[in-house]
Amino acid sequence: MYIYDSVQKKKVLFEPIREKEASIYVCGPTVYDDAHLGHARSALSFDLLARTLRQLDYKVTMAKNFTDIDDKIIKKVKESGRSMREITEYYIDRYQAEMDALGICRSDIEPKATESLDAIEGMIAKLIEGGFAYQIASGDVYFATSQDAQYGSLSHRVGDDEEAQSRIDHVGEKRNPKDFALWKACGEGDEICFDTHLGSGRPGWHIECSAMIEKHFCGTDSYSIDIHGGGADLLFPHHENEAAQSRCATGHELAKYWMHNGFVQIDGEKMSKSLGNSFFLKDALASYDGEILRYYLISVHYRNDFNFNEEDLLALKKRLDKLYRLKKRILPATASLPSVDFRKGLLDAMADDLNISVALSVVDEMVAQSNEKLDANPKDKALKKEILANIELIDALLGFGAKDPFEYFQLGVEPELKLQIEKLIEMRTGAKKEKDFAAADTLREELIRLGVAIMDFPEGTAWEKI
RNA sequence: GGAGCCAUCGCCAAGCGGUAAGGCCGCAGCCUGCAAAGCUGCUAUCCCCGGUUCAAAUCCGGGUGGCUCCUCCA
Known part of the structure; x- marks a missing residue:
């Protein structure tokens, strides 16, 4: 099996860390809204990867996380009055149902941030202990990117003139603009807090993936897992940060290979919330059967951009x-x-x-x-x-x-209509037998008006919904 | 401003240095009462300009056009 490794930027032979086994971790959704076609494409890409490896006799262990602690979720809690759990469970259920409709195999492991706090806390503690992270007065903990000599090697970004990129960043007390939050302490008015020995607060975004991978995969001396996947927009900073944290906390690399899928575009532009051009999966599924959507969405190579139309x-x-x-x-x-x-x-x-x-x-x-x-x-x-x-x-x-x-071929055809169609076909067969082709053609036209195509075979007449 | 990716037939889309897959659409034929379906056949020298090579859509340089990342994002 050859795969394209985003870090090496070329197609390479897949050599698993354990003979005939493949451990894969894919970044899943933040569950604060409905899934869009981009989520579908990412899930489909790695579903194909897992299916292919299985056909090649690899024992595949697939993990996909749900980010269920996040500022956008908290915002929704405040706006809606619903509990965080209510909101996240709702969107997780919807996500699962929609991905099922696309024929995506469920992952073997589906960790959630809320269920991984022990691992997150443990990894942050390790990073602080090793001098790779620091806690500021507010209680926030930041990863010190300067302590990781290899920071930037994943996304091939060097230099320090870039803007800060922390996910939750209310104070400018970072030592380096590239440092990112591992832990956000609870502040005034924060209702969603988790009590740990780091204090009361919530984890930053990047840490959860690293922690979950450590928790669920045993890895080796060199790597935690074989393949880490996600959308191309996650390469930097998310995956760069994950790689840095894991490297510093465990002493070995997070993943042997990194794979990234391209975007779904609408009218030639990346689909995104901010552009307001999201195409939700639920809307697509309302118009088209999941299998057809699947076929269409996988028809373009996963690394290319996909222009939906x-x-x-x-x-x-x-x-x-x-x-x-x-x-x-x-x-x-x-x-x-x-x-x-x-x-x-x-x-x-x-x-x-x-x-x-x-x-x-x-x-x-x-x-x-x-x-x-x-x-x-x-x-x-x-x-x-x-x-x-x-x-x-x-x-x-x-x-x-x-x-x-x-x-x-008869998806979505109501039973009464089906009876009507079959009756018309029967009449047409009779007319044909009588060689009354004019009547037969009239009946065929009537069927076409009903949205039905018919085809005659020696064994009889078949029909399809157009 | 910094960093990448992409550009192949009307449309979608493979190709990874050895002489352009496949699908949709279209045309012709077989089949059919006529159709439909199915089968067969036909349709491109790869954005532009240089260069490397015996050989380039494929590598290098320079353009042009589009997209993305550097801020939440699949």
């Missing part, structure tokens, strides 16, 4: 339709084993830094060839079994193609 989505859906039409042709069947060449083609593509474009072209080729073979031998049972096995492999590796094809 509904016309492209519809074009991609037509591609997915073809897979399901093939599936319709082979059912009922039981799966045997996928074709050797097909499996190799798919895995080779995905093992090359998740080259989804090539993988999808391998799928397309399989679909076309299978249709051709079925045209020649419509009753070849062994062939049908192999095709079904191929489709099951697609589902396992890429996460689509698992639906019943008849349901797929």
